[in-house]
Amino acid sequence: MLGRTLREVSVALKQGQITPTELCQECLSLIKKTKFLNAYITVSEEVALKQAEESEERYKKGHSLGELDGIPVAVKDNFSTTGIKTTCASNMLKGYVPPYNATVVQKLLDQGALLMGKTNLDEFAMGSGSTDGVFGPVKNPWSYSKQYREKKKQKPHGENEDTNWLITGGSSGGSAAAVSAFTCFAALGSDTGGSTRNPAALCGVVGLKPTYGLVSRHGLIPLVNSMDVPGILTRCVDDAATVLGVLAGHDCKDSTTVQDPVKSFILPSLTDVSKLCIGIPKEYLVPELSSEVQSLWSKAAKLFESEGAKVIEVSLPHTSYSIVCYHVLCTSEVASNMARFDGLEYGHRCDINVSTEAMYAATRREGFNDVVRGRILSGNFFLLKENYENYFIKAQKVRRLIANDFVNVFNSGVDVLLTPTTLSEAVPYVEFIKEDNRTRSAQGDIFTQAVNMAGLPAVSVPMALSNQGLPIGLQFIGRAFCDQQLLTVAKWFEKQVQFPIIQLQEIMGDCSSVFENDLASVSLKQ
Amino acid sequence: MSVQPSPTLFMAAAAAPSDGVILARRLLRLRSPRGGMWARAARRVLRAPGGGGRGFASKAGGGGVSAGGEAAPQERGRVPGDVIEHLERLALVDFGSREAVARLEKAVAFADRLRAVDTDGVQPMESVLEDRCLYLRPDNVVEGNCAEELLQNAHRVMEEYFVAPPGTRFPKFNKLSHSKLKI
Numbered sequence: 167m168l169g170r171t172l173r174e175v176s177v178a179l180k181q182g183q184i185t186p187t188e189l190c191q192e193c194l195s196l197i198k199k200t201k202f203l204n205a206y207i208t209v210s211e212e213v214a215l216k217q218a219e220e221s222e223e224r225y226k227k228g229h230s231l232g233e234l235d236g237i238p239v240a241v242k243d244n245f246s247t248t249g250i251k252t253t254c255a256s257n258m259l260k261g262y263v264p265p266y267n268a269t270v271v272q273k274l275l276d277q278g279a280l281l282m283g284k285t286n287l288d289e290f291a292m293g294s295g296s297t298d299g300v301f302g303p304v305k306n307p308w309s310y311s312k313q314y315r316e317k318k319k320q321k322p323h324g325e326n327e328d329t330n331w332l333i334t335g336g337s338s339g340g341s342a343a344a345v346s347a348f349t350c351f352a353a354l355g356s357d358t359g360g361s362t363r364n365p366a367a368l369c370g371v372v373g374l375k376p377t378y379g380l381v382s383r384h385g386l387i388p389l390v391n392s393m394d395v396p397g398i399l400t401r402c403v404d405d406a407a408t409v410l411g412v413l414a415g416h417d418c419k420d421s422t423t424v425q426d427p428v429k430s431f432i433l434p435s436l437t438d439v440s441k442l443c444i445g446i447p448k449e450y451l452v453p454e455l456s457s458e459v460q461s462l463w464s465k466a467a468k469l470f471e472s473e474g475a476k477v478i479e480v481s482l483p484h485t486s487y488s489i490v491c492y493h494v495l496c497t498s499e500v501a502s503n504m505a506r507f508d509g510l511e512y513g514h515r516c517d518i519n520v521s522t523e524a525m526y527a528a529t530r531r532e533g534f535n536d537v538v539r540g541r542i543l544s545g546n547f548f549l550l551k552e553n554y555e556n557y558f559i560k561a562q563k564v565r566r567l568i569a570n571d572f573v574n575v576f577n578s579g580v581d582v583l584l585t586p587t588t589l590s591e592a593v594p595y596v597e598f599i600k601e602d603n604r605t606r607s608a609q610g611d612i613f614t615q616a617v618n619m620a621g622l623p624a625v626s627v628p629m630a631l632s633n634q635g636l637p638i639g640l641q642f643i644g645r646a647f648c649d650q651q652l653l654t655v656a657k658w659f660e661k662q663v664q665f666p667i668i669q670l671q672e673i674m675g676d677c678s679s680v681f682e683n684d685l686a687s688v689s690l691k692q
Numbered sequence: 693m694s695v696q697p698s699p700t701l702f703m704a705a706a707a708a709p710s711d712g713v714i715l716a717r718r719l720l721r722l723r724s725p726r727g728g729m730w731a732r733a734a735r736r737v738l739r740a741p742g743g744g745g746r747g748f749a750s751k752a753g754g755g756g757v758s759a760g761g762e763a764a765p766q767e768r769g770r771v772p773g774d775v776i777e778h779l780e781r782l783a784l785v786d787f788g789s790r791e792a793v794a795r796l797e798k799a800v801a802f803a804d805r806l807r808a809v810d811t812d813g814v815q816p817m818e819s820v821l822e823d824r825c826l827y828l829r830p831d832n833v834v835e836g837n838c839a840e841e842l843l844q845n846a847h848r849v850m851e852e853y854f855v856a857p858p859g860t861r862f863p864k865f866n867k868l869s870h871s872k873l874k875i
Binding site: 262263265378379392416418421422423424425484487490491493494497501508509510511512513515518519520521522523524525526527530531534536539540542543544546547548550556557559560561562563564565566567569602604619620621646 | 771775778779780782783784785786787788792795796798799800802803805806807808809811814815816817818819820821824826827828829838841842844845846847848854856857858859
């Protein structure tokens with residue numbers, strides 16, 4: 167049952183093939199078995215079981231709330247959840263228990279979803295590896311997959327099996343790992359510069375970043391107000407659309423959500439792509455791109471072409487400045503947003519009581535790690551009076567140029583852009599930590615952050631396994647508020663490539679029976 | 693032949709793409725391996741916007757992102773000491789170490805690449821939703837009355853007050869060892 171898609175399980179629940187409580191127990195048991203992945207910071211067992219009970223009552227009476235009723239989900243630990251501690255993987259918020267639910271969390275709960283727990287991330291969502299949180303790094307489930315281990319055996323390495331585990335990517339690595347390892351059917355992440363799409367690609371799951379303004383940010387502890395978006399991680403595109411259908415819509419508590427009536431997100435099954443125009447941005451072909459990803463990207467383009475779509479090369483001329491622009495705007499907004507953490511009203515507070523400033527300073531030093539502090543200081547530098555015009559305003563102008571690049575491309579008849587999501591497949595942790603957080607973020611976010619600056623929707627879809635047996639995903643970028651069209655194309659692509667299911671039986675122990683039946687019956691046909 | 697690239701040289705190269713690309717490439721090759729990201733970013737900047745369409749030799753797959761490649765460690769403007777102090781005061785976050793200051797300098801050098809972009813006549817973009825009206829709720833109280841809940845998260849409260857220490861003296865940060873705060 168755990169290997170099925172969200173919609174399949176929903177049908178199973180309605181038909182009584184399994185009860186929400188049984189489903190919940192299975193997921194909780196699997197979470198315990200996969201604890202070494204460190205995907206969860208908090209497992210909300212009691213809450214989940216209680217919700218499962220309530221869901222079961224509803225199913226018995228035939229009053230289920232919808233497709234998400236009784237479905238286990240996980241939420242990234244930078245979304246506020248009532249009564250469940252929300253830490254952002256930081257000492258600053260260790261032990262902080264919010265008195266309210268984030269709107270997106272509330273929407274999931276209102277639909278009867280079961281909250282399995284809060285997932286691990288980079289501290290305050292700053293990073294692209296999920297390695298810099300105070301609760302430790304997240305391990306990529308694919309490190310333990312049969313597909314990867316079989317390929318590794320061919321190499322004469324005598325290393326201890328678990329010292330060379332792979333990163334999940336970030337910063338929503340915990341959510342991606344939770345979904346990838348079957349411990350839940352959907353997870354919430356956040357996407358500021360690619361934080362949902364990056365780990366999705368490295369963990370072989372679907373990662374959706376909706377259009378900015380479509381989904382409420384109320385309750386999402388903010389990083390960059392003008393770019394943050396709640397992200398959705400699932401095992402297939404249809405599931406992502408289902409969740410988006412629940413989350414999208416105006417929220418009066420988030421004035422940056424648009425008031426347009428919400429369109430349906432039910433995805434048609436596209437059979438004819440001949441009317442589609444796919445754009446391939448040439449500036450995304452950078453030397454650092456691994457040859458495998460590059461060849462898969464080519465292959466995908468040819469696939470669309472062979473099925474009748476128009477595939478053209480397009481230009482986004484300011485691409486090379488995009489990461490620099492993002493760096494300035496991100497650090498500036500972070501500097502502003504992190505100012506709220508002073509130890510007075512919530513969060514960590516130091517012991518110094520001599521003066522307010524001394525107390526704030528010590529609290530912030532103790533509470534934030536180097537990455538966060540570095541960004542705050544950089545951001546404040548760019549916001550200094552003497553630098554404001556040359557850095558911050560300049561970056562805002564470049565942002566407009568970048569957003570306009572996309573507008574021009576879409577106006578020229580392109581429906582969807584196709585790009586890589588990451589430079590390569592997941593790398594070992596010991597390799598990843600050789601460079602600092604900012605270097606890695608610049609590399610990890612390279613294909614994804616421009617989308618956040620333009621506010622467009624984008625989705626990473628797993629395509630194939632690399633020569634090492636690890637997932638590689640490709641990114642589709644759509645027009646603003648055309649999320650449904652974007653997902654329709656993504657769904658077609660997913661069906662064409664038939665990405666393999668991760669084989670984790672080796673480490674699941676007696677859970678393997680859970681999968682045997684499912685592997686035969688799981689299908690991506692919806 | 694040893695040539696020391698300077699920030700000015702790189703910026704001049706950015707202004708004249710074709711010659712600058714070849715020159716910068718030669719310089720980059722002379723560097724010792726470290727700090728790959730900045731050098732790669734430099735190459736990208738120099739290559740855009742008209743230089744696309746060339747077939748790039750791509751790296752072998754597997755092993756992904758690794759360190760190595762050329763470096764440009766000199767490419768970093770010094771941030772003066774008084775600015776450092778000013779930043780610490782504004783941010784109420786101390787640098788704590790020489791490395792942190794170096795990281796800031798690298799961040800600033802990275803940001804300097806934006807100077808190569810021509811933004812004459814371009815308006816700054818604050819929000820991607822700038823063509824829409826910001827929604828404002830009607831000014832009616834519909835929720836609240838949760839003082840107790842909110843106070844629960846604070847370490848020091850007294851009745852319905854958050855308690856803060858007096859706000860008159862300012863700490864002086866000691867960069868090398870931050871175990872003491874001198875005021």
